[in-house]
Amino acid sequence: NAGVTQTPKFQVLKTGQSMTLQCAQDMNHNSMYWYRQDPGMGLRLIYYSASEGTTDKGEVPNGYNVSRLNKREFSLRLESAAPSQTSVYFCASSEGNSEKLFFGSGTQLSVL
Amino acid sequence: DQQVKQNSPSLSVQEGRISILNCDYTNSMFDYFLWYKKYPAEGPTFLISISSIKDKNEDGRFTVFLNKSAKHLSLHIVPSQPGDSAVYFCAAREDSNYQLIWGAGTKLIIKP
Numbered sequence: 001n002a003g004v005t006q007t008p009k010f011q012v013l014k015t016g017q018s019m020t021l022q023c024a025q026d027m028n029h030n031s032m033y034w035y036r037q038d039p040g041m042g043l044r045l046i047y048y049s050a051s052e053g054t055t056d057k058g059e060v061p062n063g064y065n066v067s068r069l070n071k072r073e074f075s076l077r078l079e080s081a082a083p084s085q086t087s088v089y090f091c092a093s094s095e096g097n098s099e100k101l102f103f104g105s106g107t108q109l110s111v112l
Numbered sequence: 113d114q115q116v117k118q119n120s121p122s123l124s125v126q127e128g129r130i131s132i133l134n135c136d137y138t139n140s141m142f143d144y145f146l147w148y149k150k151y152p153a154e155g156p157t158f159l160i161s162i163s164s165i166k167d168k169n170e171d172g173r174f175t176v177f178l179n180k181s182a183k184h185l186s187l188h189i190v191p192s193q194p195g196d197s198a199v200y201f202c203a204a205r206e207d208s209n210y211q212l213i214w215g216a217g218t219k220l221i222i223k224p
Contacts, residue, residue, distance in 0.1 A: 004155070031210070042116065042201065042214025043156070050210070058211060090155050099144045099205055099212065103155025 002026050006091050006104035013081045013111045021076040021107050023091030031094045032074035033058075033101065034066060036087040043090065049074055050097075081111045115139045116204050118215035126223050131189040133218050135202030138183065143207040145178060147187045150199045150217070159200070160187070189220075197222045 004025045013019060025032065030051045035043040045058030049068040063085060065077045074093075078085060088108050092101040117136045125131045133147075143164045148156035162169040162176045162185070169176050175188045189196055202215040 040121075040216055042203070042216050043212075044214070045211055048210060092155070097210055099146055099161060099203075100158045101148075101156075101212070103157070105153065105155050 004091055004093055004102050004104035006089075006107055008107060009105065011107060011109050013078075013109065015082060015111060017081050017111075018077070018079050019081065020078075021089055021091070021109075022073070023075065023104060024073045025091075025093040025102070026072065027093060027095075027102060028071070029093035029095050029102070030071070031096060031098075032068065033092040033094075034064070034074070034076045035090045035092065036060065037090060037106075038087050046076065046089075081109075083111045085109065086111045114215075115142075115213045116202055116215040118200075118202055118218050120218050121216070122219040122221065124221045124223060125192050127194060128191045131187075131192045131196065131220055131222070133187040133189075133200050133202075133220065135185050135187075135215055136183060137185075137204055139204070139206070139213070140180075140183065141206045142204040142213075144205045145176070145185050146203045146205075146212070147174075147176060148201045148203060150201065156201055192220075192222045194222050194224060196220060 007022045032049045034046040047066040049055045091104045146161040147159040149159045150156040178185045199217045201217045203212045
């Protein structure tokens with residue numbers, strides 16, 4: 001009963017390094033999301049994918065790229081990490097356009 | 113410009129009493145309002161939602177009230193239990209837009 005699985009759980013990067021956050025869901029959901037959560041702020045949408053092969057920018061897409069590899073997997077890539085990208089990242093999925101999202105447990109990323 | 117505001121960063125309530133969490137919004141176009149609950153080191157989990165055509169929705173110990181004229185919603189938890197200690201996020205969405213707008217969260221502490 002995995003739901004939404006994110007890897008890694010923790011990561012420390014140096015400024016300018018690149019990395020990919022992985023996300024997979026086993027609920028056969030069409031929609032997948034990447035959010036970031038910063039202290040004192042609500043979750044902010046980075047990118048959204050309504051279905052395999054489609055992606056849309058959210059509120060804060062700058063500095064990120066995404067790939068919807070197949071229906072299960074949605075990855076988030078930081079090409080050149082910056083300290084401002086230090087945050088907790090959450091992947092989520094939902095059935096169609098439902099407001100009920102299922103979240104992974106998060107990735108805590110620090111960029112030094 | 114925060115469209116969804118949770119003005120109380122934290123709230124402490126005695127076990128067995130009522131917990132009331134509040135949320136204000138500015139966008140009159142919001143059609144759906146949701147509450148999510150988050151434990152440390154976990155992703156948010158959906159708790160309860162309400163459509164803008166209703167003013168109350170109840171699910172067990174949890175009730176959400178919507179006051180559209182005041183642009184205000186609240187979550188009531190009765191009776192409060194130790195397991196309710198968590199961060200509660202309010203979120204809202206327009207029917208035509210997949211994007212959820214989140215409040216900053218309220219940390220609820222249930223005292224034994």
